[in-house]
Amino acid sequence: xxxxxxxxxxxxxxxxxxxxxxxxxxxxxxxxxxxxxxxxxxxxxxxxxxxxxxxxxxxxxxxxxxxxxxxxxxxxxxxxxxxxxxxxxxxxxxxxxxxxxxxxxxxxxxxxxx
Amino acid sequence: xxxxxxxxxxxxxxxxxxxxxxxxxxxxxxxxxxxxxxxxxxxxxxxxxxxxxxxxxxxxxxxxxxxxxxxxxxxxxxxxxxxxxxxxxxxxxxxxxxxxxxxxxxxxxxxxxx
Numbered sequence: 001x002x003x004x005x006x007x008x009x010x011x012x013x014x015x016x017x018x019x020x021x022x023x024x025x026x027x028x029x030x031x032x033x034x035x036x037x038x039x040x041x042x043x044x045x046x047x048x049x050x051x052x053x054x055x056x057x058x059x060x061x062x063x064x065x066x067x068x069x070x071x072x073x074x075x076x077x078x079x080x081x082x083x084x085x086x087x088x089x090x091x092x093x094x095x096x097x098x099x100x101x102x103x104x105x106x107x108x109x110x111x112x113x114x
Numbered sequence: 115x116x117x118x119x120x121x122x123x124x125x126x127x128x129x130x131x132x133x134x135x136x137x138x139x140x141x142x143x144x145x146x147x148x149x150x151x152x153x154x155x156x157x158x159x160x161x162x163x164x165x166x167x168x169x170x171x172x173x174x175x176x177x178x179x180x181x182x183x184x185x186x187x188x189x190x191x192x193x194x195x196x197x198x199x200x201x202x203x204x205x206x207x208x209x210x211x212x213x214x215x216x217x218x219x220x221x222x223x224x225x226x227x228x
Binding site for chain 2 (some may be wrong): 004031032036041042043044045046049051089091093094095099100101102103104105106107
């Protein structure tokens, strides 16, 4: 079945440093890849999505490029802000199934400190 | 204003009892979902509904029964509760049940089974 693997656990950064959260996936089908962000006591919400190979997708200062050759969709930001502290989920949707189901990774907690 | 309302926000139950988690969405979406977030596990797809019809069920146990009385409602009945059912249950919706659709999540119901 489909699976998503993310940077494990907690990533701690100093404000102003670059952010990189890893995401790799496995699927036998064409996919859409997503990044969802969940701030403390909030609902998860969409940050980025892509299905186009080697095309950079950007939103709110974050960017990610889907690389089908390496099955990766890493999330990056040039300069971390305190407000970026949150739980980040990488997820995939299998276009073949068409059920709307997302398969999520375990999530990576990003903690940005001054 | 929250567009997906989940009730209650917190729920404590005893083993063996039955509970109903409520979800209403006011986004005019045609597809609704339930996801579960257990400790040390990723967000896990449970069910998808489209136009009040069950489209996908990834829940092994029949103790979990979704109920859709209206197009914008998708409640989740859980019977014979077990401590392992303790989790945060997220309701979500999307315009239609296609793989590239953005999911909108509610704030979740945190269930604790004693």
